[in-house]
Amino acid sequence: MTNDQQILDNLKDPSTKELAFRYLISKYKERLYWHIRKITMNHDDTDDVLQNTFIKIWNGIDSFRAESSLFTWLYRIATNESITFLNQRKRKMMSSLTDENEYLIGNLQSDTYFDGDEWQMLLQKAIAILPEKQRIVFNMKYFDEIKYEEMSEILGTSVGALKASYHHAVKKVEEYVKSNETRIDFQ
Amino acid sequence: MYEEENIESEFLKRHKTNPFRTPDHYFDTIEDRIMRGIEQPMITKAKSGRIIRFLKPALGLAASLSIVYLLVNYSMNSPIVNTGTKTETAVSSPSDLLDNYTLNLTSIDDNTLASAIFSDETSNIAATNPDEILAFLASNLNDVEIYSEIQN
Numbered sequence: 001m002t003n004d005q006q007i008l009d010n011l012k013d014p015s016t017k018e019l020a021f022r023y024l025i026s027k028y029k030e031r032l033y034w035h036i037r038k039i040t041m042n043h044d045d046t047d048d049v050l051q052n053t054f055i056k057i058w059n060g061i062d063s064f065r066a067e068s069s070l071f072t073w074l075y076r077i078a079t080n081e082s083i084t085f086l087n088q089r090k091r092k093m094m095s096s097l098t099d100e101n102e103y104l105i106g107n108l109q110s111d112t113y114f115d116g117d118e119w120q121m122l123l124q125k126a127i128a129i130l131p132e133k134q135r136i137v138f139n140m141k142y143f144d145e146i147k148y149e150e151m152s153e154i155l156g157t158s159v160g161a162l163k164a165s166y167h168h169a170v171k172k173v174e175e176y177v178k179s180n181e182t183r184i185d186f187q
Numbered sequence: 188m189y190e191e192e193n194i195e196s197e198f199l200k201r202h203k204t205n206p207f208r209t210p211d212h213y214f215d216t217i218e219d220r221i222m223r224g225i226e227q228p229m230i231t232k233a234k235s236g237r238i239i240r241f242l243k244p245a246l247g248l249a250a251s252l253s254i255v256y257l258l259v260n261y262s263m264n265s266p267i268v269n270t271g272t273k274t275e276t277a278v279s280s281p282s283d284l285l286d287n288y289t290l291n292l293t294s295i296d297d298n299t300l301a302s303a304i305f306s307d308e309t310s311n312i313a314a315t316n317p318d319e320i321l322a323f324l325a326s327n328l329n330d331v332e333i334y335s336e337i338q339n
Binding site for chain 2: 018022034054115119120170
């Protein structure tokens with residue numbers, strides 16, 4: 001059982017479905033985890049979203065028509081679950097985009113599993129204050145190095161719009177870093 | 188228009204590392220936790236399905252008995268008997284007749300009832316000749332005379 005088509009074939013057979021699904025989890029768990037983690041910026045939230053994502057995948061696997069690749073489909077579900085999670089949090093605790101950014105920065109600062117230095121914290125804060133779409137595009141391009149064509153399938157946005165989003169995101173991140181780097185204490 | 192190759196600054200190129208980490212052995216047990224999360228709603232669903240499957244015959248039997256009871260009860264209390272309207276009078280019990288009578292009396296108002304009671308007497312009195320009444324009163328018969336009159 002090596003490629004995605006084999007996994008899908010085994011998922012359709014009730015006698016091998018559970019085993020195949022376990023294999024699918026083990027194959028994609030880390031990539032999906034890090035994708036979600038960069039959106040929610042917190043391990044505990046990521047853990048919840050990742051579980052929900054795999055439950056959605058399990059429930060929807062029979063309706064997967066293979067019009068896109070399995071990887072694209074999984075990423076799309078993970079992205080949508082992450083956005084839904086943040087929107088739910090926004091409805092419960094927040095009221096505006098600024099508050100959502102503050103929530104993400106708070107998440108980042110309270111996350112005990114952040115090992116970066118001050119520069120990396122500054123970069124993550126710059127990413128946190130980006131609008132949602134730009135933040136997702138920036139993370140997928142900058143950290144995960146996903147091609148625009150694949151990103152287009154996952155996010156349902158044209159390649160041109162994605163390039164524009166990434167361009168604007170990079171400019172905003174650089175501006176934020178430049179205006180805040182003097183506060184970093186060099187030792 | 189937007190070429191990504193040259194837009195990243197030196198700063199972005201330098202810090203392209205993942206600063207996050209996970210708890211120790213987090214990924215080791217994730218399959219089991221996710222499968223438990225998937226099975227949990229399935230077990231709940233299966234349990235509720237089993238309860239319904241167990242109760243289904245009992246509920247069906249109870250519903251059938253209720254229908255039979257209602258049908259019997261309805262046929263016992265219904266004024267229309269299968270043998271038809273003509274035999275209904277013959278099989279009606281005295282209590283049924285009394286009920287019908289009571290129902291009729293209660294449906295009549297006081298004036299109608301009074302006129303119905305006294306209408307015959309009034310008409311008899313009106314029909315009787317006053318001379319006959321006077322002759323009857325003037326006869327002044329005692330009991331023995333009345334008895335003899337009757338015997339004759």
